[in-house]
Amino acid sequence: MAVPNIKIALIGNPNTGKTSVFNQLTGLNQQVGNYPGITVEKKVGICRLPNNTKGTIVDLPGTYSLNASSIDENVVIELLLNKKDKDYPDVAVVVTDVENLKRNLLLFTQIKDLELPVILVINMSDRMIKKGISLDLPYLEEHLKTRIALVSSRKGSGIDYLKQLIIRYDSISTEPCLNASSIDEKYFNSLRSAFPNQLLYKLWLVITQDANFGGIDQKQLLGTSFTKTNPELKKLQQKETVKRYQFINDVLKTGQTIDASKATDLRSRLDRVLTHKVFGYVIFFGILLLIFQSIFEWS
Structure with a gap:
């Protein structure tokens, strides 16, 4: 078997x-x-x-x-x-x-x-x-x-x-x-009407990328009715990216917590000391003093 x-x-x-x-x-x-x-x-x-x-x-x-x-x-x-x-x-x-x-x-x-x-x-x-x-x-x-x-x-x-x-x-x-139509509702609704049996986001990738869709060439699939200039496509791609990060931010706002005060790695511990409202200034002025002292000793 x-x-x-x-x-x-x-x-x-x-x-x-x-x-x-x-x-x-x-x-x-x-x-x-x-x-x-x-x-x-x-x-x-x-x-x-x-x-x-x-x-x-x-x-x-x-x-x-x-x-x-x-x-x-x-x-x-x-x-x-x-x-x-x-x-x-x-x-x-x-x-x-x-x-x-x-x-x-x-x-x-x-x-x-x-x-x-x-x-x-x-x-x-x-x-x-x-x-x-x-x-x-x-x-x-x-x-x-x-x-x-x-x-x-x-x-x-x-x-x-x-x-x-x-x-x-x-x-x-x-x-x-993400609902692909939210990138550009009018454009994507027209695309859906022309290709009702195709997945909308896949069609979008075919339009924007130098890639084949199941072995079908871009021009064969889309002809010229859905072509856009490169600046127009770039603008829509940027809009897509913004919408995706809005979605991601909304999810991570609740789903992920980062508490630097609980971090235990060396860098985080050093950050807490160096940015402390009291000890941070003490260390800062100590470093300045050390620099000036070194300059006078070497001069």
């Missing part, structure tokens, strides 16, 4: 520990090659999952958003737009860094709006206490419409729970975070 196989896309900003999560999931069961026609590295690994299931994981190049500015980033968009691709995922796992959650969630919301099951991994959880960070995970899951795995790829914690979430991916909501 064939073992069930779940196709997984591992996605995230650079420096979020995404590849460390990939290594924790796959161990040494990895293959490294290149994407066809380009020199971008392609890493694929096999992961053993619960319930006698396996996962085939593609570790996609790091990207800050789906507004591609490089060949590496374009690889991510090409895969997520093309259901005919052999690597098109059953579920996307988006890796974020707990210290840069606001910035990392921009990419998460874009992928979520492709109406694909998405699991949010919040990595480097071992630094939460040191940084005075606390998270309301049930609140975040409810308002981001996803499931969250709190992980430390350095220590390996949370990986087993992530595997449990992966095998239950089909129970995750595919409801988008």
Whole structure:
């Protein structure tokens, strides 16, 4: 009997520990090659999952958003737009860094709006206490419409729970975070009328990116009736980004608390001393005195 196989896309900003999560999931069961026609590295690994299931994981190049500015980033968009691709995922796992959650969630919301099951991994959880960070995970899951795995790829914690979430991916909501029409209601309503069977946000990415939609060229799909000048597109992209960060800020206002007074790392402790309303001035004048004394002694 064939073992069930779940196709997984591992996605995230650079420096979020995404590849460390990939290594924790796959161990040494990895293959490294290149994407066809380009020199971008392609890493694929096999992961053993619960319930006698396996996962085939593609570790996609790091990207800050789906507004591609490089060949590496374009690889991510090409895969997520093309259901005919052999690597098109059953579920996307988006890796974020707990210290840069606001910035990392921009990419998460874009992928979520492709109406694909998405699991949010919040990595480097071992630094939460040191940084005075606390998270309301049930609140975040409810308002981001996803499931969250709190992980430390350095220590390996949370990986087993992530595997449990992966095998239950089909129970995750595919409801988008942002209504694409809110970017430009008139334009997007016209787009929806012209292509009623296509996902609106995918069409938007085809219009704004140098990417294919299921192997269909931009011009073939859209003709000329929906073309806009580059400045017009840039303006709409900026509007989209602003709306996404408004959504993210609203969610994190309640879902995340950062209390610098509880942080225990060396930098935070030094900050508390150096910015103290009494000792801060004492240290400041002490440093000035030391500088002047050094100048006179060396002169």
